[in-house]
Amino acid sequence: MINNSQLGPKAPKDPQKKRSGFYIMIDKIIEATARLGEKPAQEIYLDEGRLATNAQFVGGVNDEKIIELLKDCEGVHKLVHSIGVSVTTSDDVGTIDFVFQNYGKVDRYGGGTCIKVPCTRNGDEVILKLEDYEWLADDDVVGKMAFEFEKPGLTAKVTVKIYLKNGYEVPEITVDPPVEFGSGKYNSMISKSLLNMGNNRRLKAAIDKAREGEDVTIAYIGGSITQGAGAKPIHTECYAYRSFVKFKEMYGKNSGDNVRFVKAGVGGTPSELGMIRYDRDVLRDGKVKPDIVVVEFAVNDEGDETKGICYESLILNILSCENKPAVVLLFSVFANDWNLQERLSQVGRLYDLPMVSISDAVVEQFKFTKEEGNIITKRQFFYDIYHPTNDGHAIMTDCLAYLLEQTANSSLDEKDVSLDKEPVIGNSFVGIHLIDKKDNECGAVIEQGSFKETDEELQFVEMDDNPLGIPQFPYNWMHTPDSGDDSFHLKVNSRSLLLVFKDSGRMDFGKADVYVDGTFVLTADPKAVGWTHCNAVILYQEESIREHNVEIKISEDSKGKYFTILGFGYN
Incomplete structure (x- = not known):
């Protein structure tokens, strides 16, 4: 053989x-x-x-x-x-x-x-x-x-x-040399990220607490970059976890065991959803009181239909918490050099908040050759056109650490930030809360109709330092082809209401029509985005609180298909 x-x-x-x-x-x-x-x-x-x-x-x-x-x-x-x-x-x-x-x-x-x-x-x-x-x-x-x-x-x-194929030619590229972390040129690049020192009372208070051995919690809320996209492994190499570790090393006591970590980034979602889930995902329904909250929505908020009102409302919600947490605004950037820093930094300027710009640090030097002063190329910084590599997350970590270092070495500001100001964009959603099958503190009257099942095929997200994803909005209402055609009804007293529904690329998901007080408002189409994730849309936004009746029913051309209501945001 x-x-x-x-x-x-x-x-x-x-x-x-x-x-x-x-x-x-x-x-x-x-x-x-x-x-x-x-x-x-x-x-x-x-x-x-x-x-x-x-x-x-x-x-x-x-x-x-x-x-x-x-x-x-x-x-x-x-x-x-x-x-x-x-x-x-x-x-x-x-x-x-x-x-x-x-x-x-x-x-x-x-x-x-x-x-x-x-x-x-x-x-x-x-x-x-x-x-x-x-x-x-x-x-x-x-x-x-x-x-x-x-x-x-x-x-x-x-x-x-x-x-x-033959007939097509492209130039060969040169593989980039390793990034010289810690070099003089690198540190100079990092220093450019400090967009605004801001009022330092709250951030210095958190640093002092950590140095004295008191428990300190650092929380992060944002989109996929905060979730850790592009970092491998996602739970330990992402900027959020690495900057938390850096804070422990710089200011923690007894190896930093007194410093706690909360990560609440959800891919593909703007502050329009972030403000609804802040109580649940960061405050953990009152069980957590963060001392520092890093907010990262600069590349996600193009999807905010209010163009900044949701963002400013979220910032005010955090700043208004009884324990007075420090808020750090973090502006990440896409590979095409785009972000919403110009729009969102207005909020930071108004309330004099610390602001860190990754864009200011890296974009200018992207244009240079190594001889001209390039520190890191786009190929090295970006994992794809949206998310950083491990090197990119490391740079984001060092930019936040630079803010901490400069704050720790600065003189204490005499007065706290002032919130008694006219909003620069808007504050319509201050005090917003979540309604789902589990949370209904406002006592909304709900008739689930044919939306009586629970969807388990949800967007999964790696929270905190957990390497495994957990489902977002698990206490939902799902309509199935076999559950009938009865509408979902919600009666609620509020001045604003947002619907959170599930996007899906599945062919068997259909559209739902939404009515407020008998008037058609919008058609929610899960396939418009085309992948499984959470989508928040405004149903109404008014000046005063009054009773509203909301009806959601499967569209005529979507009979026999699925649709999932993930929850509502109200204030």
Whole structure:
């Protein structure tokens, strides 16, 4: 019996011509996250122009024709010859599969081509030639890549390169040298992040408490960056946890055991949702009284339909707490240099709050070469076009630490911040609270109608230092195809009301029509965003409190489909 594995090829192949190509990931750390009913995985989304953007800021591609071809599957097949995937990790991690998925024209998440191939674990490149696979006519855009693991929490280092067909060329990029953390130039960059020292009474009080051995709690609320997106592992390498550890090292007593940590970042959500969940996710329904609250919504609040009123209301809610916590405004940034710092910093200026700008620290030096003074490139700072890498999270940590250091060394301000001011944007939602199946302190009258089930397929978020996600808004009302057509009714005394509903990419989720006092207000469409997450929308906003009757019913064209009411925010 011949063992073919011991034989060489009958005739060696001619060496392959080196193809032109570009990277969309270079030595990025990935981490397996638990997924409901599926294998743990790290997903990298490439739809909505993200493949083209990655080609630009990771791969250095500036050819507009190539960028345009990457925007849909038809163009990708004209351009791309193959995809190279390299994975490096230890043997005890077990098998890792690479998944490449297109989104469909008709059935966006269930209709496109999906390819799965096993990866090596020693860094050898696995090549997927596009011509070797059958592609569906429904393919619309490249949707996502994923790396599937055997268990959640496992990590690996990956590189993904796109190889082009003959006739297309892109310049080769030079791999960036390591960031020189702690160098003089690095420290100078960090110092530029201090947008405003602000009134220091509250922050110095928290530092002094920690030094004296009293219990101090640092809380963080924001979007996906605060959740830890891009950090691997997410629960220990994110800026929130690392800056908490830094605070313990700088000011804690007895190894910092007197310092507590609360992290409440939820991906894809603005302060419009943040203000509703602050009591639940930060104050833990009155069980936690944070001494410092870091607020990070600078890249999420484009989705705030009030354009800043929700943000200012959230800040005032925190500042007005009886224990007088310090509030630090943190302004993160996207890879296209965009954020809402100009809008939101008005709030910090009005109340003289400490403000830290990641944008001010890094964006200017992104434009420089190493010779001109570049400290970190965009490829090094960003994991994708939205979220920082471990290096990026480290820089955010150092920027917050610089604020703490400058505050500790400054003279104590004589008076506390003044809240008795006309709002700079608006304060309509001060005092907002949550209504769901568990929380109904206002005594709202609820008739659930056909919305009588509980949805368990929710957005999962890593809270605090927990590496595993927990469901958001688990005490919800879900309409199912079998539960009938009766409307959901809510009778409540309030001046404002927001509906929180679940977005979903599933084809069997439908729309719901919302009426207030018999008048049609809006149609809530879970598929408008297209992925499982929490969506807050304003139903009414008035000057005074009065009774309102809210009706929610499945839209006529969505009969026989699902819809989930996650909760309400009222004040």
